[in-house]
Amino acid sequence: MPIYDRNTEGLALVHQFADQVKGRTFLLTGPSPGGIGAETVTSLAAESPALLILVGRSPEKVQTVIDAIKNVNPSVKTKFVQADLSSIKSVRKAAQTILDDPEITKIDVVINNAAVMACPFELTEDKLELQFQANHLGHFILTNKIIPKVIAAGPGARIVNLSSSGHRFTGVRFEDPNFTEPGSYSEFASYGQSKSANILYAVALNKRLASRGIRAYAVHPGSIQTNLQHYVKQMDSAHLAKIMDEAVKKVMGRTLAEQRAADPYKTLQQGCGTTLRAALDPDLVKEEGVFLQNTNLTTDPNEVKEWATDPELAEKLWKLSEDLVGEKFDI
Template sequence: MSTYDQYTEGLTLVHKFAEGEGLVILLTGPTPGGIGAETLVSLAAESPAMLIVVGRSAEKAQATIDAIKGVNADVKAKFVEADLTSLKSVRKAAQIIREDTEIAKIDVVINNAAVMATPRMNSPTHQFRAPIHGRAVRGPEFHRAGLVQRVLGLRAIQERHHPVCGSLASRGTHAFAVHAGRISTNLQCYTKQMIGDEFMEKFDEASRRVTGMSLADARELDPYKTLQQGCGTTLRAALDPNLVKEGVYMNDTLLTTDPKWVKAWATNPDFAERLWTMSEELVGEKFVF
């Protein structure tokens, strides 16, 4: 396959980049029926060394692990409990991972866990920063407000500089924000409860303000994808060894700096540094890479 688009499927990419075999990959948000579970089950087709499955529910995670084993019984899948709304829970999970003698390093981290239309909450997944020696994939991204914050954050990560070792990017660690596309999953469970004429009017108004187009126009431009198409962008970000060009944002399996998707100020290095500093202040911790 020489080209990528919105129809590129995850399994196709897993088979194409068989270099994924032997990797240790950590993913948050493994609920069955979601993009995370689809990503993990797809990865199992090419024998990763280990899949670290991070989630709140051992029961839901086990269903995904069973699906992984159904594809490849030899894949080692390890569940780690973590509630990403709790710093205490995240720090405990990070400690468990760091102290696990079976996990010498993590090649890829996929921050897939997401919420939508819920009360405000924090997701302090920064604690999984070590011992990462490969790629960080942040997704999915569903709207430009979230996109800007994530792209700025990833720009800051790319430019983290060690006085001796240099930047993370120069050491082979790359971070990408991915837009999975429009997919019907249980992520929309809250919005489905709120659907009504008044809600849809407000949602349409918000769409016009954020994207410059109505909901109907947005849906025509960005039609619904299957789960396999939805996990394609994540898997290319995680596995393609040649994906190290300029930019951190991916859409429809393509790395892009198109201003239609990424405004210039969304990658402003000064803004990125300010966001990084503010984030450290909010969590009360400094991070040295």
């Protein structure tokens, strides 16, 4: 059995599981140039998928990724679908575009990769807290609406939600997910809530889809320097130092300096490795768990918190999510 660890690279896994790539259709959100999403789809291109569906906000930015895909393999077909995951209207429109497209007969793998991190408090046009909506609720609507095309792919189809070790900061604030309580908002409490939701959503999907041979996983790709740090880089240095130290101590149990020494930044190839194993390895279903980090499934309560895997909380999140977006999904 192959040994997987923090150094396992995405391209190696694409070659290893070439039969799980060739001729299949993949959908990925957030394919920003220089990010894990772009690295994931350009790696997949090496083994000739039938179609790569790229869901993002900016046609210009995604075109850069499409060009990179064509450089790897000119025969790979791509489709761009525009969507702003922080807008219910935009996500519903994108989902309908996918459902109405006769060339998309099935979707073998959905990779919910897009995210924002540690941004200032903001309510969206839908009056929902930005990180919770962009990171969880947008994907909740998109995936649930296009699920008929995932079901059409049959047994072996996968849904992969990108989470984070940041989920260990806090669980879902069921009584106040929008941080309406004065003084309750912090950048990483909001991020942690959304990342816990990504895992709980995978648990809820498995309850609904496992009998069809379709599995959902949540992954922590590791620490990688990408555009995800956009808001962090804009922070006042004193404020940044304070909240980063607080977050790392709460999540990792050590200082930021100790964490960087113990767990250096990964490369993009190492970063997309965990996503691609979750998406491709058919033998994962023989192992226990829903959460992967360093390319391996783990059920260690120190690594994946119970508040992110509890089946009752997963159902509670499903109902909360339906209430917040104003739509019920019978899957």
